[in-house]
Amino acid sequence: MEEKKIRNMDELATVIGISRPTLSKYFNDPTKVRSATRERIEAALDQYDYRPNMFAMNQNRRSTRNIGIVVPTIADPFFSEVVRHVEMRCTAAGYWPIVIPSHGATEQELAALDTLRTLKLAGAVIAPLGETSDVERLRQFADETPTVLFDSYLDVGQTFVGNDNFNSIGLMVDYLCRTGQPPCFLDMPAVNLNASERRDAYTASMERLGHEPYVVPISRSNWNFEELGYEEGVRLISNREFPSGTVLCANDRMAIGLLAAAYSKGLRVGRGSGCAMRIAGHDDHPLARFTCPPLTTVAQDYTAIAERSVESLFALIDGNSGAAVPAIQKLEARLIIRDSA
Amino acid sequence: MEEKKIRNMDELATVIGISRPTLSKYFNDPTKVRSATRERIEAALDQYDYRPNMFAMNQNRRSTRNIGIVVPTIADPFFSEVVRHVEMRCTAAGYWPIVIPSHGATEQELAALDTLRTLKLAGAVIAPLGETSDVERLRQFADETPTVLFDSYLDVGQTFVGNDNFNSIGLMVDYLCRTGQPPCFLDMPAVNLNASERRDAYTASMERLGHEPYVVPISRSNWNFEELGYEEGVRLISNREFPSGTVLCANDRMAIGLLAAAYSKGLRVGRGSGCAMRIAGHDDHPLARFTCPPLTTVAQDYTAIAERSVESLFALIDGNSGAAVPAIQKLEARLIIRDSA
DNA sequence: GGAAAAAATTACCGCGCGTAAAATACTATC
DNA sequence: GATAGTATTTTACGCGCGGTAATTTTTTCC
Numbered sequence: 106m107e108e109k110k111i112r113n114m115d116e117l118a119t120v121i122g123i124s125r126p127t128l129s130k131y132f133n134d135p136t137k138v139r140s141a142t143r144e145r146i147e148a149a150l151d152q153y154d155y156r157p158n159m160f161a162m163n164q165n166r167r168s169t170r171n172i173g174i175v176v177p178t179i180a181d182p183f184f185s186e187v188v189r190h191v192e193m194r195c196t197a198a199g200y201w202p203i204v205i206p207s208h209g210a211t212e213q214e215l216a217a218l219d220t221l222r223t224l225k226l227a228g229a230v231i232a233p234l235g236e237t238s239d240v241e242r243l244r245q246f247a248d249e250t251p252t253v254l255f256d257s258y259l260d261v262g263q264t265f266v267g268n269d270n271f272n273s274i275g276l277m278v279d280y281l282c283r284t285g286q287p288p289c290f291l292d293m294p295a296v297n298l299n300a301s302e303r304r305d306a307y308t309a310s311m312e313r314l315g316h317e318p319y320v321v322p323i324s325r326s327n328w329n330f331e332e333l334g335y336e337e338g339v340r341l342i343s344n345r346e347f348p349s350g351t352v353l354c355a356n357d358r359m360a361i362g363l364l365a366a367a368y369s370k371g372l373r374v375g376r377g378s379g380c381a382m383r384i385a386g387h388d389d390h391p392l393a394r395f396t397c398p399p400l401t402t403v404a405q406d407y408t409a410i411a412e413r414s415v416e417s418l419f420a421l422i423d424g425n426s427g428a429a430v431p432a433i434q435k436l437e438a439r440l441i442i443r444d445s446a
Numbered sequence: 447m448e449e450k451k452i453r454n455m456d457e458l459a460t461v462i463g464i465s466r467p468t469l470s471k472y473f474n475d476p477t478k479v480r481s482a483t484r485e486r487i488e489a490a491l492d493q494y495d496y497r498p499n500m501f502a503m504n505q506n507r508r509s510t511r512n513i514g515i516v517v518p519t520i521a522d523p524f525f526s527e528v529v530r531h532v533e534m535r536c537t538a539a540g541y542w543p544i545v546i547p548s549h550g551a552t553e554q555e556l557a558a559l560d561t562l563r564t565l566k567l568a569g570a571v572i573a574p575l576g577e578t579s580d581v582e583r584l585r586q587f588a589d590e591t592p593t594v595l596f597d598s599y600l601d602v603g604q605t606f607v608g609n610d611n612f613n614s615i616g617l618m619v620d621y622l623c624r625t626g627q628p629p630c631f632l633d634m635p636a637v638n639l640n641a642s643e644r645r646d647a648y649t650a651s652m653e654r655l656g657h658e659p660y661v662v663p664i665s666r667s668n669w670n671f672e673e674l675g676y677e678e679g680v681r682l683i684s685n686r687e688f689p690s691g692t693v694l695c696a697n698d699r700m701a702i703g704l705l706a707a708a709y710s711k712g713l714r715v716g717r718g719s720g721c722a723m724r725i726a727g728h729d730d731h732p733l734a735r736f737t738c739p740p741l742t743t744v745a746q747d748y749t750a751i752a753e754r755s756v757e758s759l760f761a762l763i764d765g766n767s768g769a770a771v772p773a774i775q776k777l778e779a780r781l782i783i784r785d786s787a
Numbered sequence: 788g789g790a791a792a793a794a795a796t797t798a799c800c801g802c803g804c805g806t807a808a809a810a811t812a813c814t815a816t817c
Numbered sequence: 818g819a820t821a822g823t824a825t826t827t828t829a830c831g832c833g834c835g836g837t838a839a840t841t842t843t844t845t846c847c
């Protein structure tokens with residue numbers, strides 16, 4: 106193991122006995138050099154552990170291999186899971202994922218876009234805040250960078266990947282009506298378009314089945330869904346204000362809060378006899394399997410959302426790859442029947 | 447609002463009527479230029495919305511304002527919370543946080559270090575894998591970059607910030623013994639040094655109180671703690687193998703699994719009469735408040751860990767700032783008594 | 788063995804900025 | 818208001834790589 110320090114491409118090229126442009130080509134696409142050359146390079150490469158300087162590399166490129174990822178928060182398991190998958194796929198494809206959370210704030214989302222602009226991105230995967238997003242600025246951003254939006258729909262970017270709320274809520278409402286009392290709907294804060302879409306889907310499904318919809322509104326608006334679910338649940342149960350013994354929650358985190366509220370009030374939750382309430386959620390939160398009772402829910406396929414987003418983005422980046430990317434990609438969800446409803 | 451596009455520092459400097467290096471100094475530290483100059487620059491700055499090119503900026507610097515953050519996973523709420531806080535603090539201080547998950551794999555951790563090395567970091571905050579970390583390579587890395595380790599102790603880097611497991615476990619064992627049957631200990635997989643430290647702390651605490659310790663071992667080793675807790679719980683309850691009706695779990699995620707197991711087996715958990723089991727956790731997982739029953743646990747202060755890590759790192763970066771950074775910083779935890787034990 | 792195609796080389800410029808040393812502008816002092 | 822001393826700005830140079838075009842070398846194929 107020679108310990109001669111390699112400072113740049115030139116030195117490495119000299120040591121190998123080839124020219125720098127050839128080495129440069131290798132780093133940009135190993136198949137662009139003859140296999141014999143490639144082997145010599147790779148042999149030298151694990152002898153000297155040289156790595157091209159990221160900054161110098163990207164400075165002179167029209168587009169880099171950086172991919173920006175913007176999400177409202179990484180503390181929510183949905184986003185952390187999707188981000189995790191997106192990152193892994195990007196890395197595997199030789200891209201460089203850069204995650205910037207917008208922390209639920211409009212200015213931070215805009216700051217993230219500004220930051221990403223200086224990075225000459227190959228593309229971006231963005232879960233916009235939704236209601237509070239600056240649509241105009243987002244569109245401006247998407248105009249100059251291949252952009253995939255996910256989770257919360259906005260008419261921005263080349264494509265959107267998200268859950269088909271009408272399908273998933275429909276599945277759940279059907280199931281709940283078929284097996285017991287028609288559900289009321291515990292709304293979530295209007296933090297994004299999923300909120301209203303799910304509410305609308307609930308109403309539509311109920312009406313389709315000939316039942317009176319009943320939406321329990323949420324007054325406050327923040328991302329502490331469990332707490333909202335819990336507090337609202339305690340209040341409603343105490344005042345006997347739940348219009349139905351079956352409650353469909355707009356998402357699992359609300360449902361987890363509601364489960365805790367029911368427990369604290371001594372209400373038995375489930376579909377067995379002797380149960381006072383049925384509670385269902387939406388998303389298949391990683392812990393939904395482990396609530397007491399296990400939560401009946403609709404599974405958004407986290408992995409699929411991540412993969413479709415990334416694949417769409419890669420297609421957009423390649424550009425020429427005939428396969429046009431559809432403007433809207435809604436993924437079907439899967440009903441997960443557990444014990445809570 | 448003039449719409450002349452500014453492409454680089456040169457153009458902006460010309461427009462302002464100063465030299466480019468002066469402008470450069472301003473961006474690196476606004477106090478380094480005369481206030482009159484600063485005002486002219488800032489006036490121009492909000493007229494032209496120019497942003498320096500990140501790559502060109504960093505290429506020629508000895509050290510950048512990049513801060514690397516390496517964690518085993520962002521899917522675990524402990525890490526996602528700490529990362530969130532660290533990111534926010536870094537951004538607020540004008541640094542550029544870059545998160546790279548090691549996904550629980552040694553090679554990925556090493557790859558992360560390699561990647562970070564090319565970034566000429568100002569510093570790094572690392573939660574090492576622990577048992578499976580390549581200590582030698584980590585140390586090598588820490589030798590050339592100011593590095594703070596957190597969560598899982600290794601004798602690497604300039605300082606370590608973590609929970610004082612002997613304190614926290616001691617608190618919990620004391621409490622449990624004081625209020626009922628002495629606990630057995632449901633071990634966690636040996637993914638890092640916290641695992642063995644907590645086990646040792648449990649044993650020591652029990653012996654101190656004159657009780658026989660009993661550790662329930664976990665055979666498999668992965669990060670799906672809830673699942674492990676659940677499956678092990680079901681098995682142990684079915685076979686009546688729990689040596690005590692009080693179970694202290696090595697972390698909350700195991701406890702959440704065990705709660706689900708108890709529920710599925712019809713065992714009532716809590717400290718009231720008529721309860722068959724007491725279950726306690728460790729960490730104060732964000733959902734621990736919302737389990738059924740709410741989980742008695744010891745709160746690691748996520749925010750404090752993040753802040754101490756970042757502050758220590760900043761102190762290391764400043765270097766000269768007299769205040770020496772202690773090699774090991776163990777934070778005290780807080781007993782959180784809820785209903786499960 | 789020779790022509791065509793593929794790969795590698797040479798030679799050059801540009802990117803947008805950092806940095807050390809030199810030059811200039813300020814400030815304090817008397 | 819002249820001078821020394823310091824704070825600020827400018828000059829001059831380099832960083833490590835990408836990109837292109839023209840040329841040379843190597844490989845492939847008939």
